Amino acid sequence: MIYLGDLINFEEFLKTNKKGALESAATAPVVYVEDLNAFIYDESKVFYRKVPELAGCRYLYALKLLEAINNRYIPIFDRNKKLLFTEEEFLEYRSKMGGIKEYTNEDFQLSDNLMFEGLENFLPFIDDNMKQVSERRKPVIEEIVRLMDSIGLTTTIGNNSGGDVELIEAGSTIRGTNLPVASGNNWDFDYTVRINPDKVWVVKNALENGLIANGHITQTSKYKVRLLGVKIPNMDGLIDLDFSLTPEKEEYLSTEDAISEQLENIRSQDEEKYRLVLANIMFAKAFLKKVGVYKPSRGILNGDRQQGGIGGVGIENWILRNGGSFIDAAREFLSHAEGKEFLEFQKEYAILDFGKNHVEVSKGNFPYDNFIMKNMRHVGYEMMREALKQFVEEYDKNQSKGNRI
Numbered sequence: 075m076i077y078l079g080d081l082i083n084f085e086e087f088l089k090t091n092k093k094g095a096l097e098s099a100a101t102a103p104v105v106y107v108e109d110l111n112a113f114i115y116d117e118s119k120v121f122y123r124k125v126p127e128l129a130g131c132r133y134l135y136a137l138k139l140l141e142a143i144n145n146r147y148i149p150i151f152d153r154n155k156k157l158l159f160t161e162e163e164f165l166e167y168r169s170k171m172g173g174i175k176e177y178t179n180e181d182f183q184l185s186d187n188l189m190f191e192g193l194e195n196f197l198p199f200i201d202d203n204m205k206q207v208s209e210r211r212k213p214v215i216e217e218i219v220r221l222m223d224s225i226g227l228t229t230t231i232g233n234n235s236g237g238d239v240e241l242i243e244a245g246s247t248i249r250g251t252n253l254p255v256a257s258g259n260n261w262d263f264d265y266t267v268r269i270n271p272d273k274v275w276v277v278k279n280a281l282e283n284g285l286i287a288n289g290h291i292t293q294t295s296k297y298k299v300r301l302l303g304v305k306i307p308n309m310d311g312l313i314d315l316d317f318s319l320t321p322e323k324e325e326y327l328s329t330e331d332a333i334s335e336q337l338e339n340i341r342s343q344d345e346e347k348y349r350l351v352l353a354n355i356m357f358a359k360a361f362l363k364k365v366g367v368y369k370p371s372r373g374i375l376n377g378d379r380q381q382g383g384i385g386g387v388g389i390e391n392w393i394l395r396n397g398g399s400f401i402d403a404a405r406e407f408l409s410h411a412e413g414k415e416f417l418e419f420q421k422e423y424a425i426l427d428f429g430k431n432h433v434e435v436s437k438g439n440f441p442y443d444n445f446i447m448k449n450m451r452h453v454g455y456e457m458m459r460e461a462l463k464q465f466v467e468e469y470d471k472n473q474s475k476g477n478r479i
Contacts, residue, residue, distance in 0.1 A: 077102035078113075081136055081440055088144040103133060112149040113137070115158060131421045132447060134158060139426055139442055142167035143177060170395050171428055173339030176327050182339045185397025188350040191472065196353040196360075199254050207247055210261055213309040215241065218265075221284040225276055233268070233328055239277060240268035242432070244330045245316065246386050249337060251355045253363070260303060264316040266328075266432045271321035281317055297321070297436065320432040329387060329443070332429030336394055351398035358389050358400045365461040370449030382454025384425060388445030392425045401469065404462045411459045416452045 078084045079102045086092070087106065103119040106112075115137070117130030134150070138159050141147055145168065150159040173182035215231065222229040222239050230237030245264025246252040255261055269277050278299060285304050294300070299317040306313060341348040362368045362383055370385035384392060396403035410423035423446060430441035450458075 076106040076108070078104040078106060081133075081140065084137060085140050085144065088140060088146045088148075104137065106148075110149075112151055114153065115150050116153055125417075127417060128420060128447065132444070135424050135426065135444055135447075136440055136442070138163070138167065142171070143428070143442075145177065173336040174327070174332055174428060175335060177428070181343055182336050182394075183397055184340065184343070184347055184351075185399035185402050187397075187399040187401040188347060188354060190401055190469065193350070193353050193357055196254075196356045197349060199356070200250065200349050200352055203252070203254065204250050206261075207250065210263070210306075210309055210313065211243070211248065213306050214263055214313065214315075216308075217285070217306050218281075221280050222277070224284070225280050227269075227273065227277070233326075233331060238269065238273065242266040242268065242328070242330065244318070244328075244432075246390065249330075249334060249390075250352055251337075251359075251386075251390055253356055253359050260312050260314045262314045262316070265318070266330075267317055267319045268432070269319065269321060274319055274321050278319060285315065297433065318433055320436045322432075322436045324435075326430045326435065326441075327428075329427050329429040329431055332427070333387075333390055333394065340398065347398070351393070354398055354400045355390055355393045358393055358403065359386060361400070361461070361465070362389065362458065365457060367454045367457040367461065370445075371451045371454070381457075382451030383449065383458065384445045384454075385449045387427075388425055388443075388449050391427055391445060395425060401466075404466050408459065408462055408466060411455070416450075416455045419455060420446055420450075 076087070077100065078087060084104060101119055103116050105114045105116075107114055115134060117134075120129040120133045137150060141159070142164060147161055147164040149157060149161075152158055168178065169180075169183060171177045172180045218241060219229045227238035229239045229241055231241050231243070233240065233242050242265060243263070244266045245262065247261065247263055252262070267277060267281075274297070278296075281299050282294065282301075285301055290302055297319040299315075299319070301315045301317075303312045304315055337348070337351070340351055359368065367381050367383040368386070368389075369381040369383055370388065371382045392403050392407075393400060396406055407423070411419050414422070425445040427443040427445065431443050434441040434443070
């Protein structure tokens with residue numbers, strides 16, 4: 075037997091099969107049994123301070139995801155020899171990775187339910203949105219590059235692009251999955267800034283001091299800068315900017331990379347269906363924002379309480395895990411939520427990130443998010459379940475009457 079002390083060792087074994095490189099620890103929650111070619115998982119040895127009841131399933135979801143990402147299926151049993159991870163479940167994980175070239179040569183599998191009543195309101199917005207994003211993107215990047223030049227640092231665009239500062243366009247705006255910008259509101263751009271650890275403070279100060287002249291800081295921490303109402307040279311209007319500073323520069327597939335690759339694969343298959351998928355994502359965000367269950371638990375307050383939703387990136391992943399369809403995503407959510415309290419739902423249903431979260435990488439944490447466990451809370455679960463239930467009931471009623479588009 076080989077004890078796998080942590081998830082890094084687990085993935086190392088999946089990739090290399092080098093048993094001798096793994097640390098032995100009698101307290102490890104996972105044991106590889108060579109005679110069975112299987113893992114034995116002991117939930118009692120997993121510690122999780124926040125919600126102890128979720129400790130086991132959090133770790134188990136991570137094990138399953140790592141097997142799928144590394145395309146190596148090995149059965150996982152509990153101590154009573156109950157199979158916890160079937161080959162069918164493994165293949166289901168793999169089927170949702172279509173379009174991500176680091177994992178598979180298969181195309182993204184599109185749903186047949188991409189069009190429904192109400193979606194037509196978002197389709198005209200797509201082309202104008204992308205045009206306006208393109209017009210704003212260039213002057214924003216030019217201004218950031220100028221600021222970095224002023225402190226003697228070179229800037230390149232994209233993950234693993236090689237500059238002193240690697241500027242990664244991380245938000246939904248650049249992917250074209252953002253909601254229409256209402257009149258009077260500012261455009262919002264998100265960036266991950268990858269830099270060497272010794273440059274964090276100088277870069278942070280340059281961004282704050284150089285961009286703040288016509289805006290104001292709303293959030294700042296060691297690795298976070300949020301600026302509202304910033305005026306950029308050669309650009310009309312004001313914008314909001316969100317910077318996440320990541321003091322690491324290693325190669326990996328990020329959250330943004332994974333989403334962008336799947337969207338680009340959809341586009342290469344069918345331009346019209348690509349537009350429909352974008353519209354489905356926008357519809358989902360608008361729908362959940364309207365019912366007050368959009369922002370994640372760590373986000374802004376909704377009145378006197380936090381919304382406890384899955385967040386914007388969580389919604390994008392949720393829709394993509396369901397073939398690009400809001401209808402399919404809603405049905406899947408409800409099928410797992412029926413008759414379940416929130417804690418039970420969390421144990422059974424996951425929306426997993428197929429790319430690494432830059433911030434979690436920099437902290438040395440497990441980098442693949444589970445948006446249900448990370449972002450959602452009880453109040454958000456209850457509101458989202460009720461809102462989706464009403465929507466699906468109304469949709470089915472219209473379908474039965476023949477109100478099809």
